[in-house]
Amino acid sequence: MAKIPSSCYALCLSASIVINILLLTRQYWGWNQLSWSQTAAAEAEAVASISCSGHGRAFLDGMIVDGKPVCECNTCYQGPDCSEFISDCAANADGGDPLFLEPFWMLHPASSALLVAGWHRMSYIFNDHTYISQVLVNHIRKVHAIAKNAVTDGKYIVFGAGSTQLINAAVFALSSENSSYPTSVVATTPYYPLYKSQTDYFETSHFEFDGDTSLFKNNSEGLDVIEFVTSPNNPDGHLRKAVLQGPSVRTVYDHAYYWPYFTALPAPVDEDVMIFTISKLTGHAGSRFGWAIIKDEDVYERMVTYMSQAEMGVSRDAQLRALKLLDVMLKDDGREIFDFGYKRMTDRWKRLNQIISLSKRFNLQEISPQYCNFLNKIREPSPAYAWLKCEREQDTNCTAVLRAANIIGREGRVFNADSHHVRLSLLRSQDDFELLLYRLNELVTREYGAYHQSM
């Protein structure tokens, strides 16, 4: 064997030493130079790496078995890794859990991760003596600007624990304290049931829920009224305007769904009181974070008072989380997430329509294609919910008809509508949606088969 010359050794040694120095530098001065945050980061990555077969996920605060959190499976899946489908499981199209966006965040783990230090915002107040992060307020204004869906200039922004709490805060803020009659809270059928249940629950001598707007159309007595206008509407996805007008009418616009995923955005909305929620923007229903955009200073102050009396402002942890999520959106002007969600929701609506169009027994709401200010084009509908109708007269309980076919919807009566209607949620996880389509397909195919047999 030829002897390797010293010069060759010297060269290799030099190269090796350079690599050592580079590695050391990288380790101690580069990205990897982490100290106290390492354990938390490693913990989170370990939990994220637990495989749940795409039908579930493990959480940092999940139940621990054998020293590590276990998979939490999507509805209808089970087993340690969620790989077993529960064959007779009902398709759940009930609640409005916005998990259609969960895969988006899983695709963006780095930009959406958040490390909270143990001493983060322990105080009751921010540095400006409020309960509201002004940095987050600025982010919210920017998100509306890029979505082109709402005018925030010159308006106040107040936070609440989801739109849920802001709805009640608005009722307190807008109801008249000087009138001898309680202010009537109303909405147009079909309407989101919380307006009634929450207003009933918290009823004071200053307000009460009084049902449908139609009863107040000829409000000649000038009674104080708060009208909730949900646009696009939950359950039917239609863009809505206020029905009632006049000096004694206050309108609250619930714009939870006024985002590119769910509707055309004909123009930026510019109302006196508008409510939004992160639940239907980033999909983080669990964070319980929403905001109201308020024109009038006095109304704003009253809503701040509500939040102060109710719970001394929204959790700073929820505010920090919201900031991080909106930060991700702002980095590319929201193009990626809006595009992701829009494609997913239009695809779902199209596939649902294909099935229901084969049926004579069932029908879906019609939403016309409309120009969208954000997409800069006329777009097809993609509502958050299907507002399904059982067309047969004898199907007096449409919910039960679906339930018999192993589909869980939310009955029309909950929305003050008739029982020929059922709301089917389209914004849940892909697993839930696929099973819904599968069960609906079975149902419609049976109808079709029965039709052919009867011929």
Next chain:
Amino acid sequence: MAKIPSSCYALCLSASIVINILLLTRQYWGWNQLSWSQTAAAEAEAVASISCSGHGRAFLDGMIVDGKPVCECNTCYQGPDCSEFISDCAANADGGDPLFLEPFWMLHPASSALLVAGWHRMSYIFNDHTYISQVLVNHIRKVHAIAKNAVTDGKYIVFGAGSTQLINAAVFALSSENSSYPTSVVATTPYYPLYKSQTDYFETSHFEFDGDTSLFKNNSEGLDVIEFVTSPNNPDGHLRKAVLQGPSVRTVYDHAYYWPYFTALPAPVDEDVMIFTISKLTGHAGSRFGWAIIKDEDVYERMVTYMSQAEMGVSRDAQLRALKLLDVMLKDDGREIFDFGYKRMTDRWKRLNQIISLSKRFNLQEISPQYCNFLNKIREPSPAYAWLKCEREQDTNCTAVLRAANIIGREGRVFNADSHHVRLSLLRSQDDFELLLYRLNELVTREYGAYHQSM
């Protein structure tokens, strides 16, 4: 120069290659093997490394100047690094901001850090279809067990956005819906002002705030009453028992301060409805997280309904944060944090007493040394607040007397007491406390000087 032999090169090269391999291994397979969590971790460490001279701190969601968050200074400090003392600044002893524990968390950055993945708990519900983390419930039970301050066995636990929200939830849950009179909500003077302000604000036909318990001592008519018992009491730190008894009386124990920092714990409390908050346990007032321990299933269900109607449960981000903080406490049976806080609070009370004992004009509440079940010994008092009295008859506005000496306290009238009393907060930051002592010392020294001059 002597030529280095090949064998020496070979040896050095081998050693260098081994080091290369070790470094690479460490980087890619060891602790440093972090991928998507790295950016967030580095961001948090960068913010934590911003120096604010020990008189402030920078936050991840702070205002950004020149690309990085700026220091947020403690009261009375300013400048880019909070190093400038504002000489004529008033000592703030007003609110109950529990920042005395902030240094504890800064001393434990690794164990208290939390990395939240972008897709963490997006759903409205936990896997068991509730709004409440059972893992956190278990942690809360364990914390009470190690503090030996409350019996949780066989009881239900419900979460709220701080004790603030739970107070209102308890009023809703316990007020009678079937009575022709509204249930009276009462407390014994001096009492925490929120009981009145919040109950007034949310007043329904089922309850109203009716002032001091004394008015109901001879409740011969059996009127429905909810009595708030704050033990130890805010503002005066005394351990309290219920004043009212009888079949129509419901008692809510606000035990926010029933922790080793603030009081002797004579025995584990074991009441029907008990409220606690993380604000006075870990010091995280900003997280807005509290819990109620409930004996009766029906009352528990009613409080769950309140939380559901009010905001669909407490933010999962706040729940996750609470879990991480309690996790740190559980690791050493709470010894370190309880010891840290107890020492700090007893030291503060001692030093305050030394100053006030020199004065004839001012007096502090007396709290007797008492046996503590947790410390297993008789302990000196260390209340969260000083309940200061201006003894001179002409000092009819004690708050103004202190204000003139550049001290901000909370006036006695706020607690339904007389204006000879002022509450001074002792659980704020060390800076706030030191300035309070300094200003009080000035005030007492002037009194002493005046006394000697008049001799």
